[in-house]
Amino acid sequence: MRLRNKPWAKDKLEQYPQYVITSPQLLKGEWNNAFELKQPLHIEIGTERGRFITEMAKANPHVNYLGIELQPSVIVTALERVIEADVTNLKLLNANAADVTEYFAKGEVDRVYLNFSDPWPKKRHEKRRLTYKTFLKQYEDILIDQGEIHFKTDNQGLFEYSLTSFSEYGLLLKWVSLDLHNSDFEGNIMTEYEEKFSNKGNRIYRSEVKYR
Template sequence: MRLRKKWWARPEMESSPLVIINPKETAGKWNIEFENNNDIYLELGCGRGRFITNRAQQNPSINFIGVDLKDEVLIYALQKLVEAEVENARLIPMNIAGIGEVFDKDEISRIYINFCNPWPKDRHNKRRLTHTKFLTEYKKFLKANSEIWFKTDDTELFEDSQVYFKESGFSIEYLTYDLHNSDFTQNVVTEYEEKFTSLGMKTMFLIAKLL
């Protein structure tokens, strides 16, 4: 679905201390931005912000960063953070392809990837956020033994991703093809997840650990 342009979104985001408009300038200095040395968890493709808002509320001693490309989506994430009075989260409007330039070595302790584009055509596979091309970038700033939590409703992407993780030096610590009927208790349901679960679609989930 094509998003309607919201011309007011960018000025509102630029005026908020929760939005980092030029994130490359903060690389290596995220502890200064958050004014603490707490672990930083990164959500790639944060959408309308329910997930990052809930995580930040539940974990005040952890810092969170959400990344998404569209102002028309991120503005809703910003509104959720403001309404919840969350201070331990930041948003970055950018293309995730450039994520390697935003953080320095060992700055990130966990990555969340929730329902990313499956890019099913072979010629587009390298655009997948779990592809070895992206995993190589993440490894530049992930701490040792950090985890990537990955959710999807696309079976082909889920199975291909298991291969990508293993090829890139990650071990699969947890895996289920039916998250909502599993023994995993730490799930936060995204807007997308709620919608498609109501239609009977299953959510697949894994935790990959950087060795």
């Protein structure tokens, strides 16, 4: 997908410090101070345009949410959603997800969401997949004991690879669906990509895994 550059995006992000975290390193070990209430923290890595994380925050006021997205021209759309939602348990972070251990201390995060991550289908790009073992190690380093990863994709190859990666790392598989939208799962909140791919007839795959 071609990304339309928005040269004004960074300036707009800086105009809303109440919603956008600009210096995450300063909050390492102190993330509760970024929110009004001390609550469990769930992060979405690759939050894209913010539909999922915003709706999750509205539906679950007892949880704090942080959406992480690298591209300013993308996350600025998420910012517009957050402003409209006007909730206190949601923040955004314009940063590289490869550096999460620089932003969070051990046990600061209760759950990680990976939604429709880039599949990086070529073997030589395996290390870039967000379910590769080095990323799983980073998530383990910031999650609480027995913290969870919730993963969704429409890419069968990535899903199969990820289940193998989870298993080889020693994660416990709690729940899996090979066709989410025709399952008995309740309360599913779709991402923009999920709606797009589902409307094309693509199956949606979902899993929940837990560190031991």
